[in-house]
Amino acid sequence: SIIIDSVIVMTDHYRHYRDRRAFLAILAATLTTMGALAVIFNLDASLMKEMWGFSIVIIINLGISLAVAAFFVPALMEKIPLKARDPARRARALRRVARFNRYYRAEIRLAIRYRRWLLAVAILGFGLPLFLLPDNVPREKWYGKYYNAVFASETYLAMKPYVNKALGGASRLFAEGDEAARGRAGGSREQERTRLTLTMTMPHGATIRQMNEAFVLLENFLTGFEEIETFTTTINSANRGNLLILFKKAHEEGGAPELVKNELIRYANTIGNGDSEVQGVGRGFSNRTGEETRRESLKIVGYNYRKLLLHAEDLKRALEQNVRVKNTLVGHERETPRVKEFGLETDKERLARAGSNTSNLLSNLYSLTYSGNATTRAYLNDAYTPVAIRPRRKVEASLWDIRNRPLRGDKSVYRLQDVGEIVETRAFEAIRRENQEYEVTVHYDFIGAYALSERVKKRVIEEMDAKMEVGFRVKTADPYAWYRSMMKIRGVDARIVYIVLVLGIVFFLCAILLESLRQAWIVLCIAPISFIGCFLGAWLWGNGFDQGYLAAFILLSGLSVNAVLYILNDYNIKTRKKRPPGTTTYLRAYHAKIIPVVLTITSTLLGFLPFLVGEINPFWRSLAVGTMSGLLFSLPVLVVYLPVMLLKKKS
Numbered sequence: 001s002i003i004i005d006s007v008i009v010m011t012d013h014y015r016h017y018r019d020r021r022a023f024l025a026i027l028a029a030t031l032t033t034m035g036a037l038a039v040i041f042n043l044d045a046s047l048m049k050e051m052w053g054f055s056i057v058i059i060i061n062l063g064i065s066l067a068v069a070a071f072f073v074p075a076l077m078e079k080i081p082l083k084a085r086d087p088a089r090r091a092r093a094l095r096r097v098a099r100f101n102r103y104y105r106a107e108i109r110l111a112i113r114y115r116r117w118l119l120a121v122a123i124l125g126f127g128l129p130l131f132l133l134p135d136n137v138p139r140e141k142w143y144g145k146y147y148n149a150v151f152a153s154e155t156y157l158a159m160k161p162y163v164n165k166a167l168g169g170a171s172r173l174f175a176e177g178d179e180a181a182r183g184r185a186g187g188s189r190e191q192e193r194t195r196l197t198l199t200m201t202m203p204h205g206a207t208i209r210q211m212n213e214a215f216v217l218l219e220n221f222l223t224g225f226e227e228i229e230t231f232t233t234t235i236n237s238a239n240r241g242n243l244l245i246l247f248k249k250a251h252e253e254g255g256a257p258e259l260v261k262n263e264l265i266r267y268a269n270t271i272g273n274g275d276s277e278v279q280g281v282g283r284g285f286s287n288r289t290g291e292e293t294r295r296e297s298l299k300i301v302g303y304n305y306r307k308l309l310l311h312a313e314d315l316k317r318a319l320e321q322n323v324r325v326k327n328t329l330v331g332h333e334r335e336t337p338r339v340k341e342f343g344l345e346t347d348k349e350r351l352a353r354a355g356s357n358t359s360n361l362l363s364n365l366y367s368l369t370y371s372g373n374a375t376t377r378a379y380l381n382d383a384y385t386p387v388a389i390r391p392r393r394k395v396e397a398s399l400w401d402i403r404n405r406p407l408r409g410d411k412s413v414y415r416l417q418d419v420g421e422i423v424e425t426r427a428f429e430a431i432r433r434e435n436q437e438y439e440v441t442v443h444y445d446f447i448g449a450y451a452l453s454e455r456v457k458k459r460v461i462e463e464m465d466a467k468m469e470v471g472f473r474v475k476t477a478d479p480y481a482w483y484r485s486m487m488k489i490r491g492v493d494a495r496i497v498y499i500v501l502v503l504g505i506v507f508f509l510c511a512i513l514l515e516s517l518r519q520a521w522i523v524l525c526i527a528p529i530s531f532i533g534c535f536l537g538a539w540l541w542g543n544g545f546d547q548g549y550l551a552a553f554i555l556l557s558g559l560s561v562n563a564v565l566y567i568l569n570d571y572n573i574k575t576r577k578k579r580p581p582g583t584t585t586y587l588r589a590y591h592a593k594i595i596p597v598v599l600t601i602t603s604t605l606l607g608f609l610p611f612l613v614g615e616i617n618p619f620w621r622s623l624a625v626g627t628m629s630g631l632l633f634s635l636p637v638l639v640v641y642l643p644v645m646l647l648k649k650k651s
Contacts, residue, residue, distance in 0.1 A: 001607025002559070003061045005600040006030060006069040009566055012596040014074050015082055023070050025569030028513040029562035030066055034059050035505040036558035039498055040551070051551050101587055108583055108643045115644050122641065125532050127169025170535035194252040196245040196261055196280040202273060206238045214271050215241055221267050227256035245280075257281040296446045296453060298460070301439045302472035305431060311464070311472055312440045318460050319444055325456070328444040342399075346420030354419055356409035361419070364407040498550070502557040503527060510565070519568055522645045523561045526637060530560035533633020534626045541625045548622025555623070556630040559604065563597040563638050571646070586643055597638070601631050 006026045013022035037055040085093075111118055136152040137144045150156060156163075164172060198218070202211055215233045222231050222245065229248045235241040245264075247257055261281050268276040300315055302308045312330045319325045344365075351357060374389040397405075403417045416422075432439050446453040461474045468474075503524060511520035534556060538549060571581075571589035579585045604627070611624035 001603040001605075002033070002058060003065045004603060005562065006062075006065045007073055008599050008603070009593075009596045010069040010073045011077065012593075012599075014077055016592065020070060020074060021573050022566070022569065024513060025565045026069050027066060028510060028565045028569070029558075030062050031509050031513070032506045032561055032565070033555075033558035034062050035509055036502045036554050039502050039505070039554060051547070097591055101591075104590075105583055105587065107640075108586075108647065111640060111644045112647060118641065118644055122529050122532075123169075124167065125169050126528060127171035127535075128167040129171065131164040131168045131172050131175065170532045170539070173539040174535035176539075194247055194257050194281065196257060196264065196278065198243040198245075198264060198268065199277045199279075200241050200243075200268075200271075200274040202239050202275075206273070208235065208238045210273060211235055211238055211241050214274050215243060217271060218243060218264075218268070222260075222264070225256075225260055225263075227251040227260060296457075297441050297443045298457060298474055298476065299439055299441045300464070300472065300474050301434075301437045302468075303437060304471075305438045308438050308440055308472065311468055312442055315442050315460070315464055315474060316444075318463060319442065319456075322456055324447045324452070326445045326447060328442065330440060330442055341424075343423050344420060345423055351419040354409050354414035355411040356407070356414065356419070360409060361407065361416075365402065365416075499553050499557065502554050506557055506561060510561070514565075514568065514572070519572075519646075522642070523564050523568070525645060526564050526634065526641065527557050527560050529637045529641060530556060530630045530634040534630035536633070537625050537629025538622075540629075548619040548624075549626045551619075551623050552626025552630065555627055559627070560630060560634040562600065563593075563634065564642060566593045566597055567638075567642065568646075583643070583647060586647060598635070601635060604631060 006029070009022055009026055009029075010020075014020070037059055040051050040055045133151055135157065136148050168175075200211070200214060202214075212235060215235065219231065219233060222228055227247055229246045231243060231245045233241065233243050245260065247260075251257070258281055261278060265276075265278050268278065298315060298319075300308060300312050302311065309330075316328045316330055320328055346358065346361065348358075351361065376387050376389065377384045378387045379385075399422060403422065404415055406413045406415060446456065457476065464474045506527065507520050507524045510523045511517050514520055514523075531553065534549070534552060567589050570592050571586055574585050574589055575581045579588075608624040608628050611620045
């Protein structure tokens, strides 16, 4: 239904004007929709995995539909011409248009006269986000004193419920509906079937075979439960895998899920080479001993990675001198510190007394695993081929073996625990570099107020910068933390940023194709007003801001402006033909394109109807409700607000 929109518009235009001048509007409308959908590929896989295939199909076919509209439709209409309309019917239609124009012209003049009031109605209809503001903020913040004096005062708190209702608009209804939907779903935005999810992680150095063997044991264990309908294993890497369990509908509401969960936890604890997390029913379970993410961090950057690691250790020791600093860790920013490795620390004096050295020790340790290869050459397929021979079952030594097995020195026999020790450390999964500079982050927890933490950071940065050589420096690891904290106020997060990004793409595409910043701004303003319909649809349907509604907002940002582009393009064509810009020219452009606009909106609405019938995944139902309600609302918005923003007062 979205793909045939360009065919409908080109067919109607070519029938009346016998040219392809509507292609610019079709190109702009198609590119805005494609640009909106392209943002989805930058979203997190867990957030928008449902939408990737859908977006790829739509983008590819929208591109093909451009060629169809530009070349195939005009050629087809030349070969199969449409019959001319009956003169009598045409005369009756023109009289109806003339009567409509008298009323619509008067409405346009009245709307332009009260333009500011209409814009105020649109803003209040969308809503001012005062309801998202917290009751108070910490006084340590630079704006805390002024913020609390206004928004934390008794007078404002008494007025707050009425202010929110008066100024919140449709966005307030949508936000309240989102909270209610999450409450009904027990914290989840999707009304899904009862399920259990087991996530297993293995330490650095594990193999796919080991991960697979662990999940084979779990699958064999689960086959003994008749209450389970299906279970699906997904092994993402040698270090991580997931197991999804769905129950038969007759057992979803009973005690079977809790029983299976308890038995699964008991059995997962017997698998010693992996850490497991079980969630989905009741309280979540995890036997992982890894540390949690720290709340504070400093980033150290430089041109030499080995020296950078040494400076990072110095920074760690400098931080640990403060009694308020706890749980320091050298790692990467946004990297979950779960990867482990074992390091060997030796005492060179004791190693020398044992009649050995570092090279001899490493050679002995290497031989413990029997992991070496024997190479030879074999005559295969009429040619000599190199062959590597290794043991069929590699012997894997335990930590006890490595510590206690006798090692042969030059003149004596010794054990590793006599000359050193094995310590567990954190491993780096990747080396980070930005702008030709390596970077490492030191994470830590700080016990104390925000202002005190900032003073400690400033002092440590000054001390480190003073003693490090040129080319190395310390800086705060997250310069946009304040921005993200503001975006997370009461649930508003990066999803809003993605919608704003889509609107920015729409604006720049329209500015380029329409060659007018003013008209591009008009197009951009129509999309947020159309969001009012999306808000009301979610509120009436009882859905929250889940993945489907995020996709609906993104898709609607492209679809809602299509009708505006068709009318604006026709208006520009007529003004270039020496017609004076004004209400009369706008009415001509409006009547030339309103029928294909209604047809395109209707076809899209009909295309989404199947998602509202029967048992449909909540994602697609939310996508359908959000898109349909937004498109329905965009039609009256187009009729009322487009001439108000486009035309001047005396036109």
